Amino acid sequence: MRSLIVALAFLTRLPMPRLATDAGDFARAVRLYPAAGIAIGLLVAGAGWLGARVDPWLGALAATVLWVWATGALHLDGLGDLADGLGAAHGDRTRLLAVMRDPHIGSFGVTTIVLQLAAKLVLLHLILPAGWLALIAIPAAARLGPLVWARFLPPLRDSGLGASIAGAITLPILAIWGALLAAACVLLPPLAATPLLIALLGWWMHHRIGGVTGDVHGAGIELIETGLLLAVALQAAR
Numbered sequence: 001m002r003s004l005i006v007a008l009a010f011l012t013r014l015p016m017p018r019l020a021t022d023a024g025d026f027a028r029a030v031r032l033y034p035a036a037g038i039a040i041g042l043l044v045a046g047a048g049w050l051g052a053r054v055d056p057w058l059g060a061l062a063a064t065v066l067w068v069w070a071t072g073a074l075h076l077d078g079l080g081d082l083a084d085g086l087g088a089a090h091g092d093r094t095r096l097l098a099v100m101r102d103p104h105i106g107s108f109g110v111t112t113i114v115l116q117l118a119a120k121l122v123l124l125h126l127i128l129p130a131g132w133l134a135l136i137a138i139p140a141a142a143r144l145g146p147l148v149w150a151r152f153l154p155p156l157r158d159s160g161l162g163a164s165i166a167g168a169i170t171l172p173i174l175a176i177w178g179a180l181l182a183a184a185c186v187l188l189p190p191l192a193a194t195p196l197l198i199a200l201l202g203w204w205m206h207h208r209i210g211g212v213t214g215d216v217h218g219a220g221i222e223l224i225e226t227g228l229l230l231a232v233a234l235q236a237a238r
Contacts, residue, residue: 003029007036011143013072014039027168030146034177037140040070045135052129060124063135064117078218079116080109085215086208093210097156100215116222123229127236134188134232141184141194142224144177146217148198154211190231197227 002019006029009016019025047066052059068076081100087108089096099106127134151169178195185192201220205212 004032004035007032008039011036011074012040012070014070030150030168031173033143033146034140034180037143038136040067040139041136043070044139045132048124048128048135049132056125056128059128060121063124063128064121067120067139068117075218075221076113076116078215079222080105080113081215082219083112084109093156096209097213100213116226119226120229123226123233126233127229131232131236134190134228137184137188137191138225138228138232141181141191141228142221144181144194145198145201145220145224147174147177149202149205149212149217149220153202153206156209156211156213156216188232190228190235193228193231194224197224 002025005016005019006025008014009019010026010029011033044063044067048059048063050059051062081102084102084106085096085100088099088106124135147169151171151174181191181194198220201223205216205220209216
């Protein structure tokens with residue numbers, strides 16, 4: 001329960017009991033990131049379903065706003081930082097990390113965040129109101145990504161979130177979540193795209209960036225969420 005509280009407190013804006021935590025607590029909490037994703041998904045799906053009873057666009061807007069609020073824009077911030085770093089680094093990994101650490105956001109980051117929110121808004125409109133079950137599952141499935149990347153990719157910094165969780169994920173933990181994902185695919189076949197998206201992003205992170213940081217994990221979550229929304233929208237269009 002302690003690990004779940006830490007995961008929810010870190011990944012969401014939901015009110016949680018205040019606990020004294022250390023790097024070990026955060027490392028153990030990463031194992032329950034998908035469970036925290038379910039809580040986010042329930043909020044997103046509920047807002048989308050209620051709004052879509054008036055109009056699908058209103059449902060899409062409500063779901064998008066709740067998605068940003070529920071996560072505190074944490075992963076969007078990582079996506080923006082990564083975009084700024086890649087845009088300014090020109091292949092220099094030292095400069096990439098320096099730009100990502102800068103608290104200010106640049107034009108690459110702003111543009112990427114705007115495009116990400118626009119993509120989610122349009123895709124949510126395409127799948128609502130019938131896709132509320134998918135909206136519960138997608139944030140959970142996307143948060144499997146950091147578990148895999150933490151297990152198989154090196155952290156780019158000696159300290160920070162990426163480094164603290166590097167040794168916390170074991171193969172049995174991945175197997176358990178993999179089995180749960182496979183079961184969910186029976187009800188929601190588009191979720192079968194999750195392993196492919198995780199693998200493709202992991203390959204790109206390794207070859208383009210060289211490893212992971214907390215920002216890279218957050219950016220990956222955002223991209224997988226959008227990819228899964230697209231998969232659900234494509235199935236709904238058939």
